[in-house]
Amino acid sequence: MAAVSEWRVKLVGRPKDVSCPSVVKTQVIDTGLCCRCMACMAACPAAVRTGVGFDFEERKHVCVDCEICVRVCPRLDYKPLSGIGSYIKAVAGRSKRFKGQDGAMVTEILMSAMEMGIIDRCIFVGRDEDWRTEILHVRDVEQLEVPTLTGTKYTFAAAVPALREAVLNTKVGVGFVGTPCMVSGVRRLQKELAVFRRKVKLVIGLFCTENFYWDELTEFLKERGVDIKKLVKTDITKGKFIATMTDDVVEFPVKELSAIMPSGCRVCTDFSAVESDVSVGSVGSKPGFSTVLVREENAKEVLDFIREHGYADFDEVSLEFVERLCNLKKKREANIK
Amino acid sequence: MGIKRLKMPEYSFGDKVKWHAAAVGTAFKEAFFPHTVTVHYPKERRKFPDNFRGYILFDIEKCINCWQCAFVCPANAIRMKEAPNKKYYPTIDYAKCIFCHFCVDSCVGGALRTTKIHDVAYADVNEMLAETEQLMEPPEIVREDRRYVEYVIEEDDVRLRRVKGQDYLLVEPPPRKEYSMVCVCDDPESCTGCGTCADVCEHYAISISIEGEYKVIRIDTARCTGCGLCVKECPLRVLRLVRREGEQ
Numbered sequence: 403m404a405a406v407s408e409w410r411v412k413l414v415g416r417p418k419d420v421s422c423p424s425v426v427k428t429q430v431i432d433t434g435l436c437c438r439c440m441a442c443m444a445a446c447p448a449a450v451r452t453g454v455g456f457d458f459e460e461r462k463h464v465c466v467d468c469e470i471c472v473r474v475c476p477r478l479d480y481k482p483l484s485g486i487g488s489y490i491k492a493v494a495g496r497s498k499r500f501k502g503q504d505g506a507m508v509t510e511i512l513m514s515a516m517e518m519g520i521i522d523r524c525i526f527v528g529r530d531e532d533w534r535t536e537i538l539h540v541r542d543v544e545q546l547e548v549p550t551l552t553g554t555k556y557t558f559a560a561a562v563p564a565l566r567e568a569v570l571n572t573k574v575g576v577g578f579v580g581t582p583c584m585v586s587g588v589r590r591l592q593k594e595l596a597v598f599r600r601k602v603k604l605v606i607g608l609f610c611t612e613n614f615y616w617d618e619l620t621e622f623l624k625e626r627g628v629d630i631k632k633l634v635k636t637d638i639t640k641g642k643f644i645a646t647m648t649d650d651v652v653e654f655p656v657k658e659l660s661a662i663m664p665s666g667c668r669v670c671t672d673f674s675a676v677e678s679d680v681s682v683g684s685v686g687s688k689p690g691f692s693t694v695l696v697r698e699e700n701a702k703e704v705l706d707f708i709r710e711h712g713y714a715d716f717d718e719v720s721l722e723f724v725e726r727l728c729n730l731k732k733k734r735e736a737n738i739k
Numbered sequence: 740m741g742i743k744r745l746k747m748p749e750y751s752f753g754d755k756v757k758w759h760a761a762a763v764g765t766a767f768k769e770a771f772f773p774h775t776v777t778v779h780y781p782k783e784r785r786k787f788p789d790n791f792r793g794y795i796l797f798d799i800e801k802c803i804n805c806w807q808c809a810f811v812c813p814a815n816a817i818r819m820k821e822a823p824n825k826k827y828y829p830t831i832d833y834a835k836c837i838f839c840h841f842c843v844d845s846c847v848g849g850a851l852r853t854t855k856i857h858d859v860a861y862a863d864v865n866e867m868l869a870e871t872e873q874l875m876e877p878p879e880i881v882r883e884d885r886r887y888v889e890y891v892i893e894e895d896d897v898r899l900r901r902v903k904g905q906d907y908l909l910v911e912p913p914p915r916k917e918y919s920m921v922c923v924c925d926d927p928e929s930c931t932g933c934g935t936c937a938d939v940c941e942h943y944a945i946s947i948s949i950e951g952e953y954k955v956i957r958i959d960t961a962r963c964t965g966c967g968l969c970v971k972e973c974p975l976r977v978l979r980l981v982r983r984e985g986e987q
Contacts, residue, residue, distance in 0.1 A: 405981060407958040409927035415952065447933035447974035468933035570976055596928030597975055 434665030441587030442471035476586035487676035494687035502552035505692030524577030535559035575603030582672035607675020609683025612667035784884040794856040797874035801850035808842035920965030936969035
C-alpha cells in the first residue's frame with residue numbers, strides 16, 4: 403500500500419438535489435426491496451460517528467453525502483441471483499467437536515479456519531432469553547461454550563455492521579456467516595472498499611427461504627402457544643415449523659408464516675447463497691448432517707483440513723432437494739416489479 | 740541397560756599437595772580480604788544506573804493535562820486531581836504503585852521523570868498518597884551513607900568497588916528528540932470520501948473538491964501539523980501519521 407496525500411474517490415453520478423439516504427429510501431425501502439442486510443450501516447461514516455441506527459428518515463439529517471450507502475446496497479439496481487450456483491464439490495458433514503442446529507458444520511468450518519490461521523476472529527449471532535439476536539465476536543474456541551450461540555434464530559441480525567468493527571480490529575482476517583442477502587451485501591462492500599476485500603477471508607452462506615422480524619415472529623409464536631422464555635430450538639423441516647420448548651413441542655405448517663414474511667424476502671430468489679465461498683444448510687442430507695456446497699478454493703482448503711484431521715464425518719448428499727427449493731424460491735421473481 | 744559407573748580418577752601425591760595448599764591459601768585470603776557481594780546499607784549505598792525506576796518527580800511546567808499517565812497506569816495508582824487553575828494534575832498512590840514507570844514512558848511533555856530514590860518511609864498508609872505538590876520536590880530522606888558501591892562484572896564473577904562520597908540520586912533526563920509528523924492516506928481504495936477528516940482538521944490542511952466524475956481529497960502537507968485528529972476520527976481508519984520526509 404502506497405501512502406499518498408492526494409487521491410480520488412469515484413462518484414456514483416446522481417441528481418444533485420437528491421441526498422443519498424433518500425435515493426436508498428425511495429428506490430429500495432419504499433419499494434419493498436430492502437432485505438435488511440445492513441451493508442449500508444456497516445459503511446456509513448455518519449452512522450458510526452453519530453450512532454444513528456437503521457432509520458433513513460433520521461439519517462438524512464446526519465448524512466455527509468459520501469454516497470457509500472448507494473454504492474454498497476445490493477438491492478439498488480437489483481439483479482436477482484437464483485439457482486444452486488457453481489460449486490467445486492458437494493458433501494454432507496457432521497462435526498465431531500461441536501453441537502449445532504444439524505451437523506454444526508458452520509461452527510466447524512469457522513473454527514478450523516481459525517486453527518489454520520486464515521482468520522483470527524469471526525462473527526456469530528447469539529440470542530438472549532427473549533430470542534432477540536445478539537452479535538458476538540468469537541476469537542477463541544472457548545467462547546463457544548455459550549449454548550445459545552449456535553442454531554438458527556430465524557430473525558434478522560445486525561451482523562454486517564459488526565463486521566466493520568471486526569475488520570478494523572483484526573490482524574489476520576475475519577470469517578463471516580450469514581443469509582444469502584447478507585452475503586451479497588458483504589460482496590458489495592468488498593467490491594467497493596479495499597479494507598473489506600483484504601480482511602474478510604471466508605464468507606459462509608446459509609440456505610435460506612425467508613427470515614423474520616423479531617417482534618412479528620415472537621408475536622406469531624405467542625399466538626400459537628409458544629412460551630418464548632422456554633423455547634430451546636426452532637427448526638423448519640419438511641414444510642413444518644417446529645418450535646421445541648423445554649416441556650413441549652409446537653408444530654405448524656410453514657405456509658402460515660408467509661403472513662409475516664418481510665417484503666425483502668418476497669422478492670429474494672437466492673436460496674443457496676450463490677455468492678458465498680461455501681454454502682451450508684440442512685436441506686439435502688440426512689438428519690444430523692449439514693449439506694456443504696464448496697464454491698471457492700479457500701473453502702476447499704478448510705474442508706481438506708477438516709478431512710485431514712478427522713474433525714467431521716462425511717456422507718453422500720442428494721442435491722435434488724436443494725435444487726427443488728432453489729426452483730421454488732426462483733418463482734418469487736414474479737413478485738419483483 | 741545397566742547403570743554406568745564412574746571411576747574415581749587417580750591423582751598423584753604432588754597434585755593433592757598443590758590443591759590443599761591452594762585451599763588453605765583461599766581461606767587466608769577470605770579471612771583478611773573477604774570476597775562478599777553484600778552492600779552495607781545504610782552506611783553505604785548501591786550506585787544504581789541512571790534509568791533506575793525509583794520515586795517519580797513531576798514538573799508542572801511541562802504537564803499538558805493529557806491524562807496519559809492515569810490511563811496507562813496498570814495498578815490504578817495515578818489519580819488526576821483538579822488544581823485551582825482548573826487543570827488536572829496527577830497524584831500517585833505509592834501504596835498501589837508497582838514502579839513500572841509506564842507513566843514516565845507515556846508522558847508526552849516529559850513532565851514525569853525518574854529518580855534513584857528508593858527508600859522513602861511512611862508512618863501510615865494514608866501518607867503514601869503523594870499529592871501533586873509533594874511530587875514536585877524530591878522527598879526528604881535520611882542519608883547516612885558515606886560511600887557508594889559499584890558492581891563490577893568480570894567474566895563470570897561479580898566484584899564490588901567501593902567509592903568514597905555520596906551518589907547523586909536525582910537524574911537529569913536526557914534531551915527529548917521531537918519528530919515532525921504529517922498525515923497521509925494509507926489505503927485510498929477504502930476511502931468513502933465522507934469528508935470527516937476535512938471537517939475535523941483545525942488547520943484547513945485537508946480539502947475535498949469535486950472534479951468531473953471524481954471526488955478529489957488533498958492533504959496540504961505544508962499546513963498539516965501532524966496533530967492526528969483526522970487519523971483518530973476516520974471511520975475506516977485509512978489515514979496514518981508518518982514522519983515528515985527528510986527527517987531521520
